[in-house]
Every structure is written in structure tokens, then in C-alpha cells.
Amino acid sequence: QSALTQPASVSGSPGQSITISCTGTSSDVGGYNYVSWYQQHPGKAPKLMIYEVSNRPSGVSNRFSGSKSGNTASLTISGLQAEDEADYYCSSYTSSSTDVVFGGGTKLTVL
Amino acid sequence: EVQLVESGGGLVQPGGSLRLSCAASGFTFSSYWMSWVRQAPGKGLEWVANIKQDGSEKYYVDSVKGRFTISRDNAKNSLYLQMNSLRAEDTAVYYCARDWASPSSFDYWGQGTLVTVSS
Numbered sequence: 001q002s003a004l005t006q007p008a009s010v011s012g013s014p015g016q017s018i019t020i021s022c023t024g025t026s027s028d029v030g031g032y033n034y035v036s037w038y039q040q041h042p043g044k045a046p047k048l049m050i051y052e053v054s055n056r057p058s059g060v061s062n063r064f065s066g067s068k069s070g071n072t073a074s075l076t077i078s079g080l081q082a083e084d085e086a087d088y089y090c091s092s093y094t095s096s097s098t099d100v101v102f103g104g105g106t107k108l109t110v111l
Numbered sequence: 112e113v114q115l116v117e118s119g120g121g122l123v124q125p126g127g128s129l130r131l132s133c134a135a136s137g138f139t140f141s142s143y144w145m146s147w148v149r150q151a152p153g154k155g156l157e158w159v160a161n162i163k164q165d166g167s168e169k170y171y172v173d174s175v176k177g178r179f180t181i182s183r184d185n186a187k188n189s190l191y192l193q194m195n196s197l198r199a200e201d202t203a204v205y206y207c208a209r210d211w212a213s214p215s216s217f218d219y220w221g222q223g224t225l226v227t228v229s230s
Binding site: 032034035036038040045046047048051052055057087089091092093097098099100101102103104105 | 148155211
């Protein structure tokens with residue numbers, strides 16, 4: 001069982017918006033603004049899409065945005081495109097004995 | 112161009128050992144925390160360990176404490192993961208990743224190296 005909880009799957013049609021949630025505790029997501037999001041296509045290494053809750057690295061489309069409320073972080077993808085179909089993972093710093101925790105991952109299907 | 116290239120994976124029997132290496136190039140290796148992240152076949156990502164720029168601080172996920180050791184050689188721009196007492200549940204693709212901006216953000220990843228623990 002992963003430390004952070006994500007829905008197993010989400011789907012949307014091209015052009016629509018979707019949101020993926022990532023729920024933790026006050027020891028991780030809720031306690032620090034150190035939430036990141038990653039996109040992973042099959043057979044590829046993960047790609048950083050969002051860091052520190054809502055910041056986008058250079059080169060990442062502004063269709064990707066992040067937010068946080070309490071112990072739950074969210075990734076929103078607007079204007080869905082076929083190339084967005086991938087697995088998405090959240091991660092957070094944690095004050096527990098482990099330094100970093102990931103969510104279980106969410107498979108995004110673009111219909 | 113930043114590059115991270117892992118090597119050293121393979122098939123090992125339960126209880127055996129393996130040493131993974133990650134060769135870094137295209138950036139000042141000694142200026143960054145570095146991490147190992149693994150992914151079991153068909154499963155999600157799991158952070159394994161990280162190490163401070165000078166090697167003075169190291170952190171591990173509970174499941175590998177006492178069995179795995181992360182280290183680095185800044186003169187060789189290389190990161191290592193010594194894995195002992197390997198178990199079937201350690202079977203995974205192991206990624207080397209550069210820590211960036213803040214804890215839990217990894218901006219560059221290697222292509223991964225597969226470790227299979229099986230008799």
C-alpha cells in the first residue's frame with residue numbers, strides 16, 4: 001500500500017479537463033509544500049511536470065497545473081490531448097523515517 | 112546535456128548482492144543531492160534512497176535499511192547503490208535521479224537498470 005492515495009484511473013475526452021487527486025497526511029502532503037507530479041509513458045522514465053505544489057519546470061506545458069488543500073494535492077490537465085495519455089504519480093517530502101513518498105499512480109486514458 | 116546512465120543490473124539469487132552504478136554528465140554532479148527510485152514490474156514508483164552533495168547525509172526507505180547502501184564519488188561523477196541480502200520483492204527497474212529545487216522533485220532521470228531477484 002502506497003503512502004499517498006491516488007485514484008487508479010481517470011479518463012477524459014480531447015479538449016476536456018481532468019483532475020487527479022493525491023491524498024496524504026499532515027506528515028507529508030499537508031505539512032509541506034513539497035509535492036511533485038510526474039508523467040510516465042510506457043517503457044519510459046518519469047518526467048517531472050510540477051514541483052513545490054504548483055510550479056512548472058521550464059518546457060512543461062501550461063495546460064498542467066497543481067494545487068493543494070489540506071492533506072490533498074491535485075493535478076489538473078486542461079485541453080486534454082492524446083499525448084497526455086500516461087501514468088501520473090504524485091510525490092511528497094515526509095517527516096516520517098522515509099524521506100520521500102510516492103502515490104500509487106493514476107492511469108489517464110484519453111478517450 | 113544532462114545525462115544519467117545506470118548500469119549493473121541483472122539476475123541474482125535471493126540473498127545475493129549487486130552493485131548499481133549511475134554515471135552522470137552534463138552538470139556539476141557535486142552540487143546536487145542524488146536519489147535512487149525503483150519500479151517493480153507493472154507497479155508504481157518507490158523512492159529508495161538519497162545522498163547529500165558531499166555524502167554526509169543519507170536516507171533510505173524502511174524496507175531497504177540495513178541491506179542497501181547509497182554512495183557517491185564526486186571525482187568520478189558517479190552514484191552507487193550497493194544492494195545486499197536481496198529479496199524477490201527487490202525485483203524492479205532502478206532509476207538514478209537528480210534531486211532538484213526541493214525534496215521529492217527529481218528533474219532528470221536515467222533510463223533505468225533492471226534487477227531481477229530469483230532462483
